[in-house]
Amino acid sequence: MEDTTLTRRDLLKLTAFGTAAVTLPFISAASAKQASELPANKLPKVYDRPFRAPRFVDLGPGRSSVVLEQKSARVDILGTGPTTRIFGYEEPGRAPTFPGPTLRVRQDQPITMTQNNLLPPTHPFLGYVPSTSTHLHGHPSFPQFDGYANDLTFPGFGKAYHYENNTAPRTLWYHDHGVHHTAQNVYMGMAAQYWLLPPEGQEPDVPQGEFELPLIISDAAFQANGDLLFDDRSTAGLMGDVILVNGVPWPKLAVKRRKYRFRVLDASIARGYRLRLSTGGPMTVIATDGGFVRTPQVVTELKVGMAERYEVVIDFAEYPAGTRVELRNLRVDNTVDFPNTDKVMAFDVVADSFDPAHNGPIPSPLGDPEVTHLDPAGVRTRNLRFERKNGEWTINGHTWAEVEASNFTDVIADPALDAVEVWTLENRSGGWFHPIHVHLIDFLILDRNGAPPRAQERGPKDVVYLGENETIRFIGKFGPHPGKYMLHCHNADHEDHDMMFQMQVGQGGIDPLSARATPL
Numbered sequence: 001m002e003d004t005t006l007t008r009r010d011l012l013k014l015t016a017f018g019t020a021a022v023t024l025p026f027i028s029a030a031s032a033k034q035a036s037e038l039p040a041n042k043l044p045k046v047y048d049r050p051f052r053a054p055r056f057v058d059l060g061p062g063r064s065s066v067v068l069e070q071k072s073a074r075v076d077i078l079g080t081g082p083t084t085r086i087f088g089y090e091e092p093g094r095a096p097t098f099p100g101p102t103l104r105v106r107q108d109q110p111i112t113m114t115q116n117n118l119l120p121p122t123h124p125f126l127g128y129v130p131s132t133s134t135h136l137h138g139h140p141s142f143p144q145f146d147g148y149a150n151d152l153t154f155p156g157f158g159k160a161y162h163y164e165n166n167t168a169p170r171t172l173w174y175h176d177h178g179v180h181h182t183a184q185n186v187y188m189g190m191a192a193q194y195w196l197l198p199p200e201g202q203e204p205d206v207p208q209g210e211f212e213l214p215l216i217i218s219d220a221a222f223q224a225n226g227d228l229l230f231d232d233r234s235t236a237g238l239m240g241d242v243i244l245v246n247g248v249p250w251p252k253l254a255v256k257r258r259k260y261r262f263r264v265l266d267a268s269i270a271r272g273y274r275l276r277l278s279t280g281g282p283m284t285v286i287a288t289d290g291g292f293v294r295t296p297q298v299v300t301e302l303k304v305g306m307a308e309r310y311e312v313v314i315d316f317a318e319y320p321a322g323t324r325v326e327l328r329n330l331r332v333d334n335t336v337d338f339p340n341t342d343k344v345m346a347f348d349v350v351a352d353s354f355d356p357a358h359n360g361p362i363p364s365p366l367g368d369p370e371v372t373h374l375d376p377a378g379v380r381t382r383n384l385r386f387e388r389k390n391g392e393w394t395i396n397g398h399t400w401a402e403v404e405a406s407n408f409t410d411v412i413a414d415p416a417l418d419a420v421e422v423w424t425l426e427n428r429s430g431g432w433f434h435p436i437h438v439h440l441i442d443f444l445i446l447d448r449n450g451a452p453p454r455a456q457e458r459g460p461k462d463v464v465y466l467g468e469n470e471t472i473r474f475i476g477k478f479g480p481h482p483g484k485y486m487l488h489c490h491n492a493d494h495e496d497h498d499m500m501f502q503m504q505v506g507q508g509g510i511d512p513l514s515a516r517a518t519p520l
Contacts, residue, residue, distance in 0.1 A: 031337040035221035035241040037229060042080045043222075044242060044249035047326075047346040049079055051253035053213055054097065054192060054246055059105040065112040066103065070119050070132055070190065071096040077247060082226025086189035087119055087130065089174075098247040099216050099267070100192030103174070107199055108166050113174075116158035116520055123184070125227060130155060131178050132185060136194060137307060138172035138289055138462055139163055140440050143483035148512035149179040149400065149500065150408070157517035167442075168369065168460070169198045170291035171263045171309045173216075179400070183269050183492035184230060187238065189247075191216070191267045205363055206286055207261035207313060213253075217304075217344060218244045218267040233336075235393070235497040236432065237270025241338035243329070245345045252346040258359045259315045261286070266304040269492045271335055272433060272465070275302040275344065278326035281318065284362055287311035290442035290460025292367030297455040303332065305435030305465035307490040310456060313362060314347075321351035333468055334432050369460040371444040374475045376422050382413055383424045386434045386466060386489060386499065393489065393499035400488075400500040408484070408513065410502075415478035417506030422446065422475050427466045434466045434494065439485040440505065443476035463490055483509025 036043060059066060073096045074083040088096025105111055119130040131154045135147025144151070145161045153159045172194040176185035193214045197203070219240035221229040232238050242249050266273060277283065277300075285297040289309050302310060319325060327344040331337055385396050392399050395412060403410050415421050423443075427434055442460035445453040449470055457464075464472055488500035 033338070035229065035231070035239060035338060037224040038082070038222050038226070042078065042082060044078050044080060046250040046340050046343055047252045049248050049251050051251040051345065052246055052248055053102070054099050055101045057091070057101045057103050059103060059111050060109045064110065065114070067092060067114045067116065068100065069096070070115060070117045072119055072124070077244070077249065078222065078226060079249070084222065084226050084228060085124060087185060088189045089192055096189070098189030100190070102193045102195060102214055104195045104197060105165055106197050107169055110162065110164050112160050112162050114158060114160045115153060117153045117155050119155050121155050126184055126230060128181055128184070130181070130185065132190065133177045133179070134161060134174055135177040136161070136163055136172055136174045137437070138170055138309070139165070140167055140480055142481055143485065143510045143512035144515035146439060146485060146512060147177040149177055149486060150404065151513050151516070152178055153517035156520055158520050159515070159517040165196055167196070168291035168367065169196050170287065170289065171265065171311060172196060173265055173267070173309070180496050183232065183238065183496050186267070186492055187220070187228060187230060187269050193263060193265060195263070204292065204366055205358065205360060207259050208358070211259065212261045213263070214246060215262045215264045216246050216267050217265065217273060219271045219341065220244060232493040235493050237491050237493045239271060239336040241341060243341055243344055250340065250343055250345060252348055254350050255316045255347045256352050256354045257317045257319065257321065257349060258354050258356070259313050259317070261311060261313050264302070264304060264310045264312060266306050266308055268306055270306065272303070272305045272332040272435070273344070274330040274332050275304060276300060276328050276330050277314070278328055279319070281314070281325070284313040285310055285456045286313055286362060286366055288457065288459035289462045290369060290371070292369070293459035294365045294367055294369065294372060296362050296364055296366060297458060299456050301330065302456055303454065303465060305433065305463065305490070306492070307435055307437055307463045308465065316347065316349050319349045321349055323349040325349065332433065369442070371442050371460045371476065374420050374444065374477060376446060376475050379420045379422055379475070380415070381422045381424065383426065384412070385426045385428060386436065387428050393494040393497055395487070395499060395501050398501055399498035401498050403502055411484065411504040412487070412501040413503040415503065415505055417482050418477060418479040420475065420477050422473055424471060424473050425464065425466050426471045427469060430468045432491070433468055434499070435463050435490040436466050436487070437463045437490045438476070438487045440481065441476045441478055443474040446473040446475055448472045478505045481509060482506030484512055
C-alpha cells in the first residue's frame with residue numbers, strides 16, 4: 001500500500017514552489033505518452049546528435065589545485081530551438097556545462113578543489129536559495145570535506161575542499177549534496193566525473209586514451225520554454241522522457257572495430273537502467289564503484305541504480321563496418337516509461353584503422369580489492385530498514401530532520417575506527433527501489449535475498465541497488481577517518497525528503513561543519 005500522506009516536506013514544497021511543482025500526484029503507471037510540455041516537434045530526435053565527452057582537466061605534478069565556479073547559464077540541450085537553463089561547474093572564464101569537466105588525478109597526489117558559488121540568489125523558476133555542498137562521491141574524505149548536507153555554501157561564498165586521493169584507482173563523481181535540494185541542484189546539472197588513475201606507468205592493459213570514455217546517463221523533462229521541468233511525483237522520484245548521455249539526447253558515437261572502455265554513471269535523480277546491447281552482445285565489467293574487480297565479469301545486461309558506477313569494455317571487432325549497435329534500456333521495476341526511454345545511445349561501427357598493440361585480451365586478475373579479503377565470521381552486525389512511513393522516507397523509522405533537531409548529534413550506527421562489520425539492508429516495499437550509499441567506505445555485497453550477488457557486483461561498492469522487497473548483506477571496514485558520515489538513499493527525491501541519517505565512525509573526529517565557506 002503506497003503511503004501518500006502530505007508531509008512537512010510536502011508542505012515546504014507547496015510554499016516554496018507554488019502549485020506548478022505539485023500538479024501531478026504520485027503515479028505508478030508503467031508508461032505514459034509524454035512528460036515534457038514541449039510540442040512533439042520540439043523534442044529531440046533519437047540518434048540525431050553526435051556523442052561528446054565532457055572536457056578533461058588533468059591534475060597532478062605541477063598542478064595540485066583547481067577552481068570551479070558554480071554558475072547558471074542557458075545552453076543548447078534540445079537542438080530544436082529552445083535553450084535550457086542549467087546550473088553547472090566550470091573553471092573561471094569558461095561557460096558552465098552539463099556535465100561539468102571530468103577531473104583526472106593520479107593516485108596519492110593530493111589536490112585542492114575550490115568551489116565558488118556564483119549561482120543566483122534564488123532559483124529562477126523553483127524559488128529556493130541555491131546553496132550547495134560538494135560531495136566527491138567514492139572518496140574517503142575527511143568529514144569537513146565530504147559534502148555534509150548541512151555544510152552549505154550560499155551564493156557569494158566559496159569553499160576549498162582537500163582530497164588525499166589515497167585510495168584505489170576508480171571512477172568517482174562530484175555532485176551537489178545541499179540539504180533538501182540535492183535533487184534540484186543535480187538535476188539542473190551539478191554533476192561530473194572524477195577519475196582517480198593509477199600511478200604513471202602502472203595502468204593495466206585495458207583501453208585508454210581515445211578509447212576510454214565517460215557515459216553519464218540521466219533523464220530529463222522540459223517546460224514549454226525549454227527549461228527543465230521538475231516534477232518529483234510527490235517525492236516518489238522524477239521521471240523524464242528524454243534520455244541524456246553526457247548532456248546530449250540519445251547521441252550517436254562512431255566506433256572503430258576494437259575494444260572500448262566506458263565509465264558508466266547513472267546520474268539520474270530517480271531512474272534506474274537495465275542496459276543491454278541491441279545485438280545481445282557481451283559487455284565485460286572490469287571495475288565497480290570502488291575500482292578494478294579481481295576477475296572481469298562478462299554480462300549481457302547491466303542493471304544500474306542512481307549513483308552506481310561500472311567500467312565496462314565492449315569489443316566492436318565482431319561487427320562489420322556500417323553496423324549500428326544500440327545501447328538499450330530494458331527498464332527496471334516501478335519506473336515510468338515513455339516512447340523512447342528504452343533507448344540510450346547508438347554506436348556506429350566504422351572501418352577506420354587503429355594501433356592494435358593495445359587491443360589485446362583483458363588481463364585477469366585486474367585488481368585485488370581489500371574488501372574481498374574481509375572475513376564476516378564473528379563480526380558485529382547491524383540491520384537497517386528503508387521504507388516510507390508516516391508520509392516520510394525513513395531509515396529504521398528515522399529521518400534527517402531528527403539529526404537536524406539533535407544539533408547533528410544523533411547517529412544510527414557507531415562502528416569503531418577500522419572495525420569490520422556486516423550490515424543487512426532491507427527494503428520492505430514493492431513500490432520503489434532504493435540505491436543505498438554509505439559515505440567513507442567501500443563494501444562487498446555478500447548476498448542478495450540469500451543468493452550470491454549479481455556477477456556485475458563482485459567488486460568494491462559504495463552504492464547498492466536495494467530492489468523492491470529485497471534484503472542484502474554487505475561487509476565493510478569503517479575507516480580510514482573517524483567522524484560523522486552520512487548514509488542515505490540515492491534517489492535524490494527520497495534523500496531530500498528525508499531518507500538520510502549519519503553514523504559516527506570511531507571516537508571524535510573533525511566536526512563536518514567546522515570548515516565553513518567564506519565570502520568571495
